[in-house]
Amino acid sequence: MAYEIPVTQARxxxxxxxxxxxxxxxxxxxxxxxxxxxxxxxASDLERLDALDAPDAPAGERVISSVSAVRDAASASRERQRFGIAAEHRGPDPS
Incomplete structure (x- = not known):
C-alpha cells in the first residue's frame, strides 16, 4: 500500500x-x-511499469537507459551526505 500525502505537505x-x-x-x-x-x-518500479506498456518488448529484457543512468549517478554519495543518509538500500543478492 502506498503512503499518501497532500501536495502542500509534499512540497x-x-x-x-x-x-x-x-x-x-x-x-x-x-x-x-x-x-x-x-x-x-x-526507478526499478518505473522500469517495470514501462516494460508493461511496451507490447513488443519481452518483460525483463527492456532497459531504460535514462533511468539506469540516474540510478548509477556519481552524485548519489554527495546526496546521501547532503541529506544525512547513513544507509543505502540494495536489492537482493543476484547469486
Whole structure:
C-alpha cells in the first residue's frame, strides 16, 4: 500500500519523500483535495511499469537507459551526505 500525502505537505518534505522511496522501498501518492495527483516510485518500479506498456518488448529484457543512468549517478554519495543518509538500500543478492 502506498503512503499518501497532500501536495502542500509534499512540497515541504520532498527530500524526505525521495529518501523513503529510494531507500525505504515505499511508494508515495501525492494528493490534492483528497484525490490522487501523482505518485513517487523507485526507478526499478518505473522500469517495470514501462516494460508493461511496451507490447513488443519481452518483460525483463527492456532497459531504460535514462533511468539506469540516474540510478548509477556519481552524485548519489554527495546526496546521501547532503541529506544525512547513513544507509543505502540494495536489492537482493543476484547469486
Amino acid at each position: 515541504a518534505e520532498l527530500a524526505d519523500l525521495i529518501n523513503r522511496v529510494v531507500y525505504g522501498g515505499e511508494r508515495v501518492v501525492v494528493t490534492r483535495h483528497g484525490k490522487p495527483l501523482v505518485a513517487l516510485v523507485s
